Amino acid sequence: MTRFKCLRCSHCCFFTGEHDYPVVLEGEVKVLEEEARKRGISLSFIRIANGFYLWAIEGFCPFYDFASSSCTIHEKKPLSCRMFPLLLNIARGTLNVSMMCDWVYVNRERVFRSDVRQMFPDEVGAVSELLSRLLGTRVTMKPADSKNEEGGEEKQNPVNEAGDQEGKQQS
Numbered sequence: 001m002t003r004f005k006c007l008r009c010s011h012c013c014f015f016t017g018e019h020d021y022p023v024v025l026e027g028e029v030k031v032l033e034e035e036a037r038k039r040g041i042s043l044s045f046i047r048i049a050n051g052f053y054l055w056a057i058e059g060f061c062p063f064y065d066f067a068s069s070s071c072t073i074h075e076k077k078p079l080s081c082r083m084f085p086l087l088l089n090i091a092r093g094t095l096n097v098s099m100m101c102d103w104v105y106v107n108r109e110r111v112f113r114s115d116v117r118q119m120f121p122d123e124v125g126a127v128s129e130l131l132s133r134l135l136g137t138r139v140t141m142k143p144a145d146s147k148n149e150e151g152g153e154e155k156q157n158p159v160n161e162a163g164d165q166e167g168k169q170q171s
């Protein structure tokens, strides 16, 4: 099974407008503001619902480091960053894979044939964590069972191909 490996293309750290601003939780806003204070920068958030905010970023994220092509708050980055290239749309009840990610684009044929839980285990873990926080109960997304892997039954692939062209981090 091919597993996702970030190619550091930086596409997920560049934002062009409200449609692709990351959705962050209230607790994450506090963490981000604390990291921004340490660096002497200011951030902007738009409240969209109780406990939910849009992180308004124009251009590259202020925590993106060009020299290393990496995130400078990797251990503290919000769930919407941790789950990318998976896109959770709670309103529609869909989990999509972003074609804006270079790795996904290069491996798109495999992505649409594979079990997203095995291909993106860490990112699925972040989705589970987000759902657990929202629902106030632990949510797990188990890998397909061995019967499915052997082709005994059709795989349940949560990837919604119809939505794969969607923008970046959404909740």
Ligand code: SF4
Pocket (backbone or CB within 6 Å): 012, 013, 014, 061, 062, 063, 064, 065, 070, 071, 072, 073, 074, 077, 078, 081
């Ligand atoms: S917090 Fe890190 S991963 Fe998220 S957009 Fe900023 S630089 Fe990228």
Ligand code: SF4
Pocket (backbone or CB within 6 Å): 005, 006, 007, 008, 009, 010, 011, 012, 013, 084, 085, 100, 101, 102, 103, 104
């Ligand atoms: S878009 Fe995909 S490959 Fe590019 S930096 Fe983000 S996660 Fe990595």
